[in-house]
Amino acid sequence: MFTGIVEALGEIREVEEGHGLRSFRIAAPPAFLLDTEPGASIAVDGACLTPVNVADDSFTVQAVTSTLSRTVAGEYRAGRMVNLERPLAFGGRLDGHLVQGHVDGIGRLIRVRGEEGLRMLEVSIPRGVHSATLLHGSIALNGVSLTVSRIEPPDRIQVAIIPHTWEVTNLRWLGCGDALNVEGDLIGKYVGKLLAPAGDGPVPRFRDGESDRGL
Secondary structure, eight states, X not given: OBOSOOOEEEEEEEEEEOSSEEEEEEEOOGGGGTTOOXXXXXXXXXXXXXXXXXXXXXXXXXXXXXXXXXXXXXXXXXXXXXXXXXXXXXXXXXXXXXXOSOOOEEEEEEEEEEETTEXXXXXXXXXXXXXXXXXXXXXXXXXXXXXEEEEETTTEEEEEEOHHHHHHSGGGGOOTTOEXXXXXXXXXXXXXXXXXXXXXXXXXXXXXXXXXXXX
């Protein structure tokens, strides 16, 4: 479980193809990796991944085909910067919101505009996530806990980014049309599931632009 408060920026250093998976070696500040051991969890752009090797200044994670297909990890190349967060410790402060690290799908940045020192990001998100999103509720974009300031049908939301968040996350490097990981609000998803007809749920897992037909 995570909070959506990014602790550090990492850099993809190596990408290696394997049988049914892809490995990424990610450089990270040594202080971030203290007490991190193989088999633990790290949120990389909001996707919970397991380090299989941990060095003083880097760690290696592996992503299977399904993860590559429904997260931005499928686009990772050497030199890319990623948001990093370690798991929430029980008894620690919950400064953002409850984030599972289970990415619901891929969104697209539509527009960025400045407003009194803020950046306002307009993002298209999977419609299943959109249906479970509330005005002034929470959403995680690339693992960053954000408050929804506007909702527009059928799939648009707006979030405000304060200068600090802009400077310490990789959101500032996104361009219009770029992909980003989306995780809907945990409570909204569970409530939607309970209220939906049997067998249905509010958050189908499919890539942006794909149909849920046949899933």
